[in-house]
Amino acid sequence: MPKIEQVQLAFPVLIEVAGTTGSGFYLNDDDGIYLVTAKHVLFKKSIETYTEPVTLTSLDGDEGIKTGLKVSFKLDCLKLVEEGNLRKHALADVAVCKIAALTKVDDGGRFHKFLLTNLPGVVSLKEEGVIRGLPRKQTARLDQVYVGDDILLFGYPTSLAGDAFDRSVPLLRSGIIAGKTNDGQIVIDCPVYYGNSGGLVAMPVVDGSLIDVGVASRMVYYVEKTYSPRFDGPVALRHENSGYALVEPMDRVFEVINQIRGATVLAKNA
Known part of the structure; x- marks a missing residue:
């Protein structure tokens, strides 16, 4: 990258x-x-x-x-x-x-x-x-964004535990464009957490600049089911971060x- x-x-x-x-x-x-x-x-x-x-x-x-x-x-x-x-x-x-x-x-x-x-x-x-x-001029429209492109997510995930870093300084995550939804959102293979919403999602390019592809919206959940042998079925559902996130295009x-x-x-x- x-x-x-x-x-x-x-x-x-x-x-x-x-x-x-x-x-x-x-x-x-x-x-x-x-x-x-x-x-x-x-x-x-x-x-x-x-x-x-x-x-x-x-x-x-x-x-x-x-x-x-x-x-x-x-x-x-x-x-x-x-x-x-x-x-x-x-x-x-x-x-x-x-x-x-x-x-x-x-x-x-x-x-x-x-x-x-x-x-x-x-x-x-x-x-x-x-x-x-x-x-x-350093932005891209949806039809200029391709699956497999490298991306960086910039944001402030203030829900992270610990005090090892200044929470008013942005943290970065790397990933790729994983796909696009039927209603025109971008899917990235990059987890987001509380505080990341609204963050810059951009492609790094060889001259050192960034090409903005959109705005981080929310994580994509997967559902984890807890089963009980006593009741012979699911007794609880838990929503977990899948590692994918949705991005609104520019x-x-x-x-x-x-x-x-x-x-x-x-x-x-x-």
């Missing part, structure tokens, strides 16, 4: 709200920085907007990879929905939040810096810091981004 440029570890985002955690990632799409995640991470039961503030934490795009320096924001989801900058997909497990307008600063490398203008409902928790988003992410852009146009013309 090709090595990746370490600066890309600043793309993943730890999401914390109401005592729960999830994962997401930043995406640059010309007009702004978008937080991409699973719908059930930012919406209670995938329906209701959280009234509690949402905290976003990522590695600083300049020094964080070496020093562990973090960048954090706090989101007011009610305000962001009201402004049309937080939307969820009607059917898929995808949510997108535009957190900032941006102006690119050429720093001489492939990963550019951006000056951010926070949108209403977004508050920086530190005065300084650089966030980096995965460029839109096609559905861009459908939501287009909704946000449409809402912005309508607001300007109102």
Whole structure:
């Protein structure tokens, strides 16, 4: 598997709200920085907007990879929905939040810096810091994803036991594209755990960059049956992690981004 440029570890985002955690990632799409995640991470039961503030934490795009320096924001989801900058997909497990307008600063490398203008409902928790988003051109649509391709899963599996690592630094898992479902999701041969939902799923390529294929949605379970000789049959069922996971493709992410852009146009013309 090709090595990746370490600066890309600043793309993943730890999401914390109401005592729960999830994962997401930043995406640059010309007009702004978008937080991409699973719908059930930012919406209670995938329906209701959280009234509690949402905290976003990522590695600083300049020094964080070496020093562990973090960048954090706090989101007011009610305000962001009201402004049309937080939307969820009607059917898929995808949510997108535009957190900032941006102006690119050429720093001489492939990963550019951006000056951010926070949108209403977004508050920086530190005065300084650089966030980096995965460029839109480094994404693949569903028909460009092939079974057998190598992938990396980026996320924050906060349910893992032990205190040997910083839980606000992303962990990676490797796997392959194992298949596609009848309704257009991607199946990966890579286990996900509590906290991984909404994480970046990307293919590493030979130049060190990542090609984003989608958003981690949920694990695929298998059912384990416990039998009792006394009752001559199953007495309990247990759902276990099969090691496979479902991923929403980027096609559905861009459908939501287009909704946000449409809402912005309508607001300007109102």
